[in-house]
Amino acid sequence: MKAILSCTLLFLALAANISGQTAPITADEAHHRAEALLKQMTIEEKVGQMNQSSGIVMPLLASEKPDNLIVQGKVGSILWLIDVKEINRLQHLAVDKSRLHIPILFAFDVIHGYRTVFPIPLAMAASWDPGVEEAAQHLAGEDARAAGIRWTFTPMVDIARDSRWGRIVEGAGEDPYLGAAMARAQVRGFQGESLGPDSVVACVKHFAGYGAAEGGRDYDSSYVPEELMQNVYLVPFHAAEQAGAGSFMSAYMDLNDVPATGNHWLLTDVLRKQWGFKGFVVSDAWAVGALQTHGYAKDPEDAAFKAVTAGLDMDMASLTYPKYLAGLVHSGKVKEAQLDAAVLPILEVKYELGLFDHPYVDESKVDSTLSRPEGRELERKVAARSMVLLKNDKHTLPLAKSIKKIAVIGALADSVRDIEGGWTVEGLFGGGSKSNPVTILAGLKNKLGPGTEINYVAGPSPVRLFPSLFDAISGTKPPPPPTDAEIAESIAKAKAAAAGADVVIAVVGETAVMSSESASRASMELPGIQQQMLEAAASTGKPLVLVLENGRPVDVQWASKHIPAILEAWYPGTEGGNAVADVLFGDVNPGGKLPISWAHSAGEEPLYYNHNLTHEPEDRPNFTSRYWDVSSKPLYPFGYGLSYTSFKFDHLRLSKTTMTTGDATEVQVDVTNTGKLAGDAVAQIYIHQRWGSASRPVRQLKGFKRIALQPGETQTLKFTLGKDELEFWSPQTKAWAVEPSTFDVWAGEDSTASLHAELSVTE
Ligand code: NOJ
Numbered sequence: 001m002k003a004i005l006s007c008t009l010l011f012l013a014l015a016a017n018i019s020g021q022t023a024p025i026t027a028d029e030a031h032h033r034a035e036a037l038l039k040q041m042t043i044e045e046k047v048g049q050m051n052q053s054s055g056i057v058m059p060l061l062a063s064e065k066p067d068n069l070i071v072q073g074k075v076g077s078i079l080w081l082i083d084v085k086e087i088n089r090l091q092h093l094a095v096d097k098s099r100l101h102i103p104i105l106f107a108f109d110v111i112h113g114y115r116t117v118f119p120i121p122l123a124m125a126a127s128w129d130p131g132v133e134e135a136a137q138h139l140a141g142e143d144a145r146a147a148g149i150r151w152t153f154t155p156m157v158d159i160a161r162d163s164r165w166g167r168i169v170e171g172a173g174e175d176p177y178l179g180a181a182m183a184r185a186q187v188r189g190f191q192g193e194s195l196g197p198d199s200v201v202a203c204v205k206h207f208a209g210y211g212a213a214e215g216g217r218d219y220d221s222s223y224v225p226e227e228l229m230q231n232v233y234l235v236p237f238h239a240a241e242q243a244g245a246g247s248f249m250s251a252y253m254d255l256n257d258v259p260a261t262g263n264h265w266l267l268t269d270v271l272r273k274q275w276g277f278k279g280f281v282v283s284d285a286w287a288v289g290a291l292q293t294h295g296y297a298k299d300p301e302d303a304a305f306k307a308v309t310a311g312l313d314m315d316m317a318s319l320t321y322p323k324y325l326a327g328l329v330h331s332g333k334v335k336e337a338q339l340d341a342a343v344l345p346i347l348e349v350k351y352e353l354g355l356f357d358h359p360y361v362d363e364s365k366v367d368s369t370l371s372r373p374e375g376r377e378l379e380r381k382v383a384a385r386s387m388v389l390l391k392n393d394k395h396t397l398p399l400a401k402s403i404k405k406i407a408v409i410g411a412l413a414d415s416v417r418d419i420e421g422g423w424t425v426e427g428l429f430g431g432g433s434k435s436n437p438v439t440i441l442a443g444l445k446n447k448l449g450p451g452t453e454i455n456y457v458a459g460p461s462p463v464r465l466f467p468s469l470f471d472a473i474s475g476t477k478p479p480p481p482p483t484d485a486e487i488a489e490s491i492a493k494a495k496a497a498a499a500g501a502d503v504v505i506a507v508v509g510e511t512a513v514m515s516s517e518s519a520s521r522a523s524m525e526l527p528g529i530q531q532q533m534l535e536a537a538a539s540t541g542k543p544l545v546l547v548l549e550n551g552r553p554v555d556v557q558w559a560s561k562h563i564p565a566i567l568e569a570w571y572p573g574t575e576g577g578n579a580v581a582d583v584l585f586g587d588v589n590p591g592g593k594l595p596i597s598w599a600h601s602a603g604e605e606p607l608y609y610n611h612n613l614t615h616e617p618e619d620r621p622n623f624t625s626r627y628w629d630v631s632s633k634p635l636y637p638f639g640y641g642l643s644y645t646s647f648k649f650d651h652l653r654l655s656k657t658t659m660t661t662g663d664a665t666e667v668q669v670d671v672t673n674t675g676k677l678a679g680d681a682v683a684q685i686y687i688h689q690r691w692g693s694a695s696r697p698v699r700q701l702k703g704f705k706r707i708a709l710q711p712g713e714t715q716t717l718k719f720t721l722g723k724d725e726l727e728f729w730s731p732q733t734k735a736w737a738v739e740p741s742t743f744d745v746w747a748g749e750d751s752t753a754s755l756h757a758e759l760s761v762t763e
Contacts, residue, residue: 055081137189398586443577
């Protein structure tokens with residue numbers, strides 16, 4: 001922990017050196033300047049600020065040359081452009097040649113790193129350490145800013161209760177409390193305490209309910225009643241808004257039959273009126289135009305009308321605003337005041353970022369900033385901190401460094417393309433990752449040196465099962481599926497390598513493109529022939545360690561019964577292979593915990609721990625809520641994760657066991673390291689309200705802390721249960737309130753914790 005903190009401080013110091021040329025201006029000053037500028041703008045120039053052009057397709061779609069559009073003040077922001085020279089050239093056109101000299105805000109999806117790629121967001125949530133997520137996003141922001149990107153489409157805070165949905169990889173999992181903590185951390189990481197010349201503007205997405213897509217099919221409609229929106233799906237959004245996020249992104253899908261991009265309730269009633277949001281809202285890509293596709297808008301003009309009057313300030317790439325908005329104002333259908341309300345926060349953000357004073361990138365510093373070695377050092381720590389030990393029978397792990405012969409099995413073990421996960425800026429738009437990532441095979445070699453023989457059997461890449469998917473993402477011809485002969489040969493080689501080794505390390509999972517946008521799966525089974533290779537290796541009886549590289553839970557029912565040790569490594573990022581080796585060989589004791597409930601199989605989804613109680617829960621004798629074929633409980637519960645040491649939780653006590661609704665109680669619990677190694681525990685506090693104006697979930701996370709403990713050491717941790725933790729939005733009263741009731745309180749290592757206390761809350 002200390003090491004991580006000192007890294008964070010180092011980066012903050014470094015950040016001050018890299019930037020710092022521009023004195024920050026206050027929000028008030030930014031507001032006054034923006035207001036003054038707005039008064040000079042024509043309707044067309046206002047619409048220009050509300051247009052975000054797409055760097056890749058701008059030249060193809062626009063009727064006029066992009067340069068002309070910029071000079072005419074018709075482009076407020078550009079996304080999907082990372083060529084620094086081109087960024088500067090276009091910025092010069094805007095600043096030098098347009099009438100009002102308004103700089104362009106360049107945007108990109110810096111989701112978990114720019115050149116140094118951090119673990120996927122789901123993994124960082126598994127660290128249960130908002131501090132490391134903040135440090136990682138701070139560094140990502142530094143890199144992005146050095147490369148000219150001042151606005152990132154992060155954090156993605158969609159609650160995901162269904163692992164079939166591929167975008168579960170981009171968020172913090174299923175829980176609103178953990179999700180809110182990670183949302184705040186990311187906003188702080190990119191923006192700092194407030195927007196200023198060192199900030200990259202955060203964009204909270206996808207507003208809202210996107211993760212509730214029916215059947216886990218990406219983009220499909222969500223039907224979410226208001227009580228679920230308020231108590232679950234909106235919680236991390238509100239937390240990010242309160243942390244000062246400068247922008248929001250509307251989601252693609254229909255929410256309760258009204259597409260989110262044209263949804264007045266979301267964009268105006270909740271975001272502006274209930275929460276008082278002062279930033280601006282951009283649509284998801286092409287989503288304004290898609291209001292027609294949804295069958296909500298009559299035609300593109302109606303789409304522009306419906307979006308802008310719902311409260312959508314900027315059109316990402318669909319060119320609907322630039323084509324129709326000025327006409328709608330001239331004809332009186334849309335009031336100019338509506339444009340002013342949209343443009344003002346966009347200009348304010350540009351002023352707060354210092355873009356008017358320093359619009360250009362210092363091209364000479366880009367490469368040295370992006371290749372700072374401190375970035376990789378931090379990445380390795382964050383990656384190891386995010387890993388979750390799912391199983392470790394008979395102390396199989398950590399492995400001894402003196403092992404002489406290791407068999408490594410699985411194509412993912414040496415896949416440069418997959419170790420960093422799906423969102424790599426330069427990987428996607430720069431024609432290949434420039435970070436030179438360390439694969440798991442390379443990490444093992446680095447750790448062990450020449451004294452250990454490593455016999456590697458890759459087998460066919462799991463993506464070869466899905467040739468069409470591979471084709472769509474890469475634009476290259478898909479490799480053919482493996483032939484029967486190749487399959488038989490790979491399985492035989494895996495078995496032979498295992499038979500000749502002291503220890504087998506099998507690396508299995510999904511390729512990175514399998515869990516991302518438009519990447520839902522109906523089955524959680526390991527794709528390709530990974531399962532067969534695994535079973536062949538296990539049949540030798542050699543000690544076997546399973547390392548998972550994936551962005552969503554996969555079906556490990558067989559492995560959970562037959563393999564002694566399972567480590568969830570996720571897509572661990574640029575230094576991922578070294579981090580995996582650190583954990584496997586005990587240089588780092590794993591302390592990550594699952595931010596999701598891990599199902600047995602896809603048929604159980606959606607699956608989440610904070611569900612309501614049925615009248616016949618599964619553990620009653622008859623007519624219970626159950627499946628014939630699997631337990632309706634998860635294989636591994638939310639919050640779960642092992643360590644190489646063990647912990648004891650006791651003396652759960654409340655400062656008040658009875659209190660009134662306006663009061664708060666302190667919760668204390670003692671946590672002791674009862675094993676022989678130093679390690680991290682994550683203390684978790686759950687509550688349940690026994691009765692009230694609505695049924696409440698069986699458990700809800702309401703506090704957590706990750707702490708480092710030496711063997712034998714005990715720490716007493718303190719948490720608070722007050723208004724923020726006990727209140728909920730009731731469908732009966734349509735309001736937030738703490739209700740008189742009896743509350744169960746649990747403390748422990750995961751969502752099944754049994755250490756219990758009771759709290760009575762009276763009027
Ligand atoms: C579509 C995705 O849904 C969104 O998350 C992303 O930020 C935009 N494209 C821009 O790349």
